[in-house]
């Protein structure tokens with residue numbers, strides 16, 4: 460099939476590379492000339508394991524440009540542009556609107572338009588109406604809602620091995636499911652078919668549920684601290700129950716990234732727009748918003764006063780295996796420390812601080828960060844930090860406190876080297 464992807468971000472580029480690998484001819488359009496220039500020179504504009512290799516491998520079937528006339532040749536158009544949060548929490552659909560303008564000006568023959576961007580309930584129906592209002596004949600296109608569930612850091616694997624493929628269709632559309640199945644031919648996953656709005660809500664419900672699990676375990680961690688119980692024991696204990704499951708029960712600094720914070724907010728906003736008061740979603744966000752303070756209070760107790768202390772922070776990205784710092788709890792923690800009288804040496808294997816901060820320097824290695832530090836904080840659970848030689852760490856530091864903000868370290872290994880271990884909900 461000839462497929463046009465719009466948006467060369469995490470979702471767009473992964474989709475483009477995977478569809479090319481599946482045997483399709485793929486063109487990817489982005490309005491960011493810098494990105495297109497990098498891609499045409501064989502470089503991926505961000506760090507995502509395996510993506511650059513997959514793009515290079517498929518370079519004969521995968522092209523990049525800012526030219527919208529490629530749409531004319533494509534049978535399928537896949538929309539992957541961003542849907543960031545507005546200040547009021549609703550999803551900003553300006554990039555989707557800009558794409559609709561372009562499509563309306565370009566479509567001359569039949570197209571299947573697939574929305575992969577995460578959009579609020581009702582958006583795909585509105586998109587159909589907008590295209591018609593802008594002059595596209597209704598018989599020239601179908602809209603399909605096909606939300607994406609990949610995780611950054613394992614995007615390529617996730618797209619080849621999804622646990623399901625969700626396809627939302629217009630009520631009288633008996634044509635597009637087969638198109639989507641041809642597009643994904645070679646990927647083995649159950650199909651969930653529903654309405655356009657049903658697919659949109661499946662995406663929001665999945666993210667909201669996962670965020671709820673994280674806030675639940677973070678609240679349990681607070682309770683565990685109060686009763687001197689280890690949250691990791693509690694998470695393990697409940698995780699064996701198949702109705703609960705072991706995943707997404709890692710207490711820490713809270714959830715971040717470009718999806719959970721914005722999608723939970725957008726779902727809350729959508730609910731309110733229909734007079735539904737989403738109390739659970741509010742609670743999930745309130746726990747998340749206070750989780751860094753809870754951790755800093757604990758750090759303060761152990762290290763008081765922070766004033767004049769040197770703190771090593773390991774991790775800047777919102778999670779390991781990415782250089783993405785959008786809504787990163789690690790960066791938010793560094794920002795808070797920046798104003799608290801201590802100095803911070805921050806290190807991350809891939810991510811860079813978004814902006815310079817007072818009393819904060821970014822260094823190039825763990826070794827540099829921990830030199831003479833009074834305390835070390837793990838803010839992102841990169842493998843590199845789990846496997847540190849703790850005797851070497853002890854020798855390099857001035858103090859002895861290791862604050863495991865991701866509960867990812869082997870506590871015994873840390874303590875055996877004479878360091879003091881403090882975790883989240885791990886007294």
Ligand SMILES: NC(=O)c1ccc[n+]([C@@H]2O[C@H](COP(=O)([O-])OP(=O)(O)OC[C@H]3O[C@@H](n4cnc5c(N)ncnc54)[C@H](O)[C@@H]3O)[C@@H](O)[C@H]2O)c1
Pocket residue numbers: 465466467468469470471488489490491494539540541542554557558575576577578607608609610611717718
């Ligand atoms: N990042 C993820 O892990 C992930 C996973 C699942 C779903 N999503 C959803 O997918 C969508 C995209 O997310 P992302 O992280 O890939 O975003 P991103 O910001 O990394 O990429 C979006 C790309 O779209 C381009 N773009 C914006 N407007 C355009 C236009 N009018 N014409 C051409 N290009 C345009 C931008 O330049 C950018 O390169 C969002 O709705 C997001 O919620 C993201």
Ligand SMILES: O=c1ccn([C@@H]2O[C@H](COP(=O)(O)OP(=O)(O)O[C@H]3O[C@H](CO)[C@@H](O)[C@H](O)[C@H]3O)[C@@H](O)[C@H]2O)c(=O)[nH]1
Pocket residue numbers: 577607608609610611612666669673706707708709710711712713714715716717718719722777778788
């Ligand atoms: O037990 C856990 C699991 C995750 N996190 C944090 O939660 C955030 C999100 O993590 P993760 O879900 O792994 O990353 P994303 O790449 O943001 O992926 C989520 O958001 C995407 C965008 O919508 C979806 O496609 C994915 O299915 C969904 O997992 C990160 O800050 C993690 O550190 C925890 O604190 N504890």
